[in-house]
Amino acid sequence: xxxxxxSLINRLRAGDARALARAISTVxxxxxGWSDLLKALFPYTGKARVIGMTGPPGAGKSTLVDQLAKxxxxxxxxxxxxxxxxxxxxxxxxxxxxxxxxxxxYSDPGIYIRSMATRGSLGGLSRATADxxxxxxxxxxxxxxxxxxxxxxxxxxxxxxxxxxxxILVPGMGDDVQTIKAGIMEIAxxxxxxxxxxxxxxxxxxxxxxxxxxxxxxxxxxxxxxxxKTVASQGVGTEELAEAIAAYETYLKKDNLAxxxxxxxxxxxxxxxxxxxxxxxxxxxxxxxxLERYAAEIAEHKRDPYSLVEEIVRGAEHVDSMEDL
Amino acid sequence: xxxxxxSLINRLRAGDARALARAISTVxxxxxGWSDLLKALFPYTGKARVIGMTGPPGAGKSTLVDQLAKxxxxxxxxxxxxxxxxxxxxxxxxxxxxxxxxxxxYSDPGIYIRSMATRGSLGGLSRATADxxxxxxxxxxxxxxxxxxxxxxxxxxxxxxxxxxxxILVPGMGDDVQTIKAGIMEIAxxxxxxxxxxxxxxxxxxxxxxxxxxxxxxxxxxxxxxxxKTVASQGVGTEELAEAIAAYETYLKKDNLAxxxxxxxxxxxxxxxxxxxxxxxxxxxxxxxxLERYAAEIAEHKRDPYSLVEEIVRGAEHVDSMEDL
Numbered sequence: 001x002x003x004x005x006x007s008l009i010n011r012l013r014a015g016d017a018r019a020l021a022r023a024i025s026t027v028x029x030x031x032x033g034w035s036d037l038l039k040a041l042f043p044y045t046g047k048a049r050v051i052g053m054t055g056p057p058g059a060g061k062s063t064l065v066d067q068l069a070k071x072x073x074x075x076x077x078x079x080x081x082x083x084x085x086x087x088x089x090x091x092x093x094x095x096x097x098x099x100x101x102x103x104x105x106y107s108d109p110g111i112y113i114r115s116m117a118t119r120g121s122l123g124g125l126s127r128a129t130a131d132x133x134x135x136x137x138x139x140x141x142x143x144x145x146x147x148x149x150x151x152x153x154x155x156x157x158x159x160x161x162x163x164x165x166x167x168i169l170v171p172g173m174g175d176d177v178q179t180i181k182a183g184i185m186e187i188a189x190x191x192x193x194x195x196x197x198x199x200x201x202x203x204x205x206x207x208x209x210x211x212x213x214x215x216x217x218x219x220x221x222x223x224x225x226x227x228x229k230t231v232a233s234q235g236v237g238t239e240e241l242a243e244a245i246a247a248y249e250t251y252l253k254k255d256n257l258a259x260x261x262x263x264x265x266x267x268x269x270x271x272x273x274x275x276x277x278x279x280x281x282x283x284x285x286x287x288x289x290x291l292e293r294y295a296a297e298i299a300e301h302k303r304d305p306y307s308l309v310e311e312i313v314r315g316a317e318h319v320d321s322m323e324d325l
Numbered sequence: 326x327x328x329x330x331x332s333l334i335n336r337l338r339a340g341d342a343r344a345l346a347r348a349i350s351t352v353x354x355x356x357x358g359w360s361d362l363l364k365a366l367f368p369y370t371g372k373a374r375v376i377g378m379t380g381p382p383g384a385g386k387s388t389l390v391d392q393l394a395k396x397x398x399x400x401x402x403x404x405x406x407x408x409x410x411x412x413x414x415x416x417x418x419x420x421x422x423x424x425x426x427x428x429x430x431y432s433d434p435g436i437y438i439r440s441m442a443t444r445g446s447l448g449g450l451s452r453a454t455a456d457x458x459x460x461x462x463x464x465x466x467x468x469x470x471x472x473x474x475x476x477x478x479x480x481x482x483x484x485x486x487x488x489x490x491x492x493i494l495v496p497g498m499g500d501d502v503q504t505i506k507a508g509i510m511e512i513a514x515x516x517x518x519x520x521x522x523x524x525x526x527x528x529x530x531x532x533x534x535x536x537x538x539x540x541x542x543x544x545x546x547x548x549x550x551x552x553x554k555t556v557a558s559q560g561v562g563t564e565e566l567a568e569a570i571a572a573y574e575t576y577l578k579k580d581n582l583a584x585x586x587x588x589x590x591x592x593x594x595x596x597x598x599x600x601x602x603x604x605x606x607x608x609x610x611x612x613x614x615x616l617e618r619y620a621a622e623i624a625e626h627k628r629d630p631y632s633l634v635e636e637i638v639r640g641a642e643h644v645d646s647m648e649d650l
Contacts, residue, residue: 035631042629056382259624266620270630274607277638279600286599295591299584304367305595306360313602 005033009040012139015078017109020139024114027131038131041138046262048080048137050144051245052162054187057149059168060194064232064241065147069111071238072143080136081113082129084148084158112141126157127276130269133161157272159187160265163258164248166241168192169208171200185211188225190244196229196237205229223251282312330358334365337464340403342434345464349439352456363456366463371587373405373462375469376570377487379512382474384493385519389557389566390472394436396563397468405461406438407454409473409483437466451482452601455594458486482597484512485590488583489573491566493517494533496525510536513550515569521554521562530554548576607637 003011003019011019023041027034051068055061062083069079114136116129129146136144148158159165167188185208193204205227212225226244230237252258283291297303328336328344336344348366352359376393380386387408394404439461441454454471461469473483484490492513510533518529530552537550551569555562577583608616622628 035635038631039629042631043626046626262624263617263620266623266630267616270616270620270623270634271604271608273630273634274611274637275600275604277634278603278607279596281638282599282603283596291592291595292588295588295595298591298595299587301368301371304364305591305598306363306367309595309598309602310360312599313606 028128044138050162052159052165055168067238077142080141080144084116170195171198191227353453369463375487377484377490380493392563402467405466405469409441491515495520496523516552
């Protein structure tokens with residue numbers, strides 16, 4: 001399928017799943033035309049509700065996302081799911097098993113699932129996820145769900161894209177996981193205790209409450225993240241979670257909070273996009289050969305890397321005033 | 326302690342722990358003089374052995390690092406430990422408990438421990454860890470150990486700094502952790518199965534062997550990562566691990582592999598440093614105000630972000646040839 005841009009966009013907007021897959025691949029892999037595609041799609045964006053779901057490994061994220069997707073489908077809403085997989089920096093592929101499991105599960109064209117893998121070392125996952133969400137939004141999906149393992153900075157960056165962030169915890173995950181929880185506590189708009197039939201669910205709830213009393217949300221934010229108990233494998237609590245999400249969305253609409261959140265997100269994303277673009281530029285200018293030569297000189301202690309980087313950046317200093325834009 | 330650069334460096338080189346702490350803080354937080362400090366320290370680097378230790382939460386990394394540090398101290402080697410903590414993007418502090426636990430544990434000045442926290446969103450953790458390792462190396466520590474939770478891309482970037490990467494697994498961590506393992510399998514020079522007295526240790530070993538037969542190390546690399554079984558809480562297997570590390574270091578010395586690895590690492594680091602420096606530059610030029618204004622215009626759909634970034638980068642295009650450097 002090698003469509004010219006206008007017909008790709010038409011098909012995408014008409015709900016064609018192959019056009020959707022093609023468009024996401026184009027932006028994910030920076031195939032020719034990716035930039036024109038995003039520019040052309042941008043006017044259609046901003047309509048989808050974006051829900052981020054994150055939690056430690058083993059928390060049952062996929063199952064919960066699955067249940068939630070079914071719930072929204074009953075309300076006749078179309079759903080796009082981006083499942084972000086932690087995977088090898090060398091092979092760069094999404095976990096095949098996961099992809100198969102999920103595609104196997106859905107024969108409903110109203111649910112589109114896309115796995116995203118870590119690729120390269122340059123923060124590409126966050127960017128690829130953001131761009132895929134943009135495509136899904138422009139394609140007219142009512143809901144975009146982003147599912148990630150909530151452990152590192154990457155994942156925090158990713159869930160920042162969402163209008164609503166759901167943090168999923170489970171009873172009895174040990175001390176180190178408590179540590180991880182601290183990292184994602186403050187980004188939660190809603191907490192889920194999944195597998196809540198297990199021993200220790202009350203303890204997790206108490207811990208969340210204790211951490212909530214310590215962790216300050218932004219001063220203009222008067223939302224106290226609710227705690228929803230689920231047993232996703234049995235569909236228990238899905239409706240309550242959907243209600244909590246809706247309640248938060250209603251809250252966001254007050255005082256223009258949703259807009260302010262969007263502006264904040266775009267500030268972050270702009271800086272990231274700028275970083276990626278400038279880096280690409282720098283790499284192109286350096287060329288593979290000279291990068292290797294510089295690295296060898298540094299390894300031999302013939303050159304110090306800090307001065308080198310300063311020199312290169314100074315060389316790029318002749319920049320027009322930004323006010324000209 | 327507000328020392329001029331030469332006396333800070335003298336004290337640091339003489340083994341003064343306060344000067345060491347001061348120097349790391351300076352580079353970590355980009356305090357005035359950080360760049361001159363790194364430039365001045367660079368000639369003293371390249372002597373320390375750098376060992377990266379990574380694994381999923383709950384694998385017992387800290388305990389194992391602890392045991393290994395004691396082992397090296399018995400051989401009269403000085404040790405620097407950088408413990409990378411996953412923590413909040415907002416508070417930015419290292420986990421206090423962990424820091425206290427470790428400092429409490431060591432009264433030996435031959436062991437220096439530094440916790441590193443995730444700060445900001447711009448890949449700063451990898452950079453901060455690299456710079457701290459540079460300072461520890463220049464200070465004359467024989468060994469630098471970097472301890473991270475091995476789950477995301479950040480952690481992969483961090484362990485890339487190391488000459489030797491040890492991946493720590495434990496029996497019975499469930500299916501999602503198996504997924505994570507796939508992400509760090511290929512960076513392991515040595516595997517440790519910690520808590521190996523537990524049921525399932527053999528299964529983990531079989532899984533590693535199975536994955537090893539699939540995962541290709543680089544073609545010029547004929548090392549098969551050994552599997553060392555430990556019970557770190559009882560000191561079991563520490564000596565075997567130290568032997569495996571030494572064996573890998575011996576292997577690296579053959580065929581100039583260590584040097585080639587260093588050159589490769591510097592290629593990665595140079596690109597990262599260049600990215601950070603150019604981004605700082607771009608941010609400074611944009612100024613906080615205009616970033617917010619652009620973000621608002623994008624949120625209102627008055628401007629598309631992709632064209633904006635292209636315009637800014639084009640504005641920075643008047644770059645001298647890199648060959649002039």
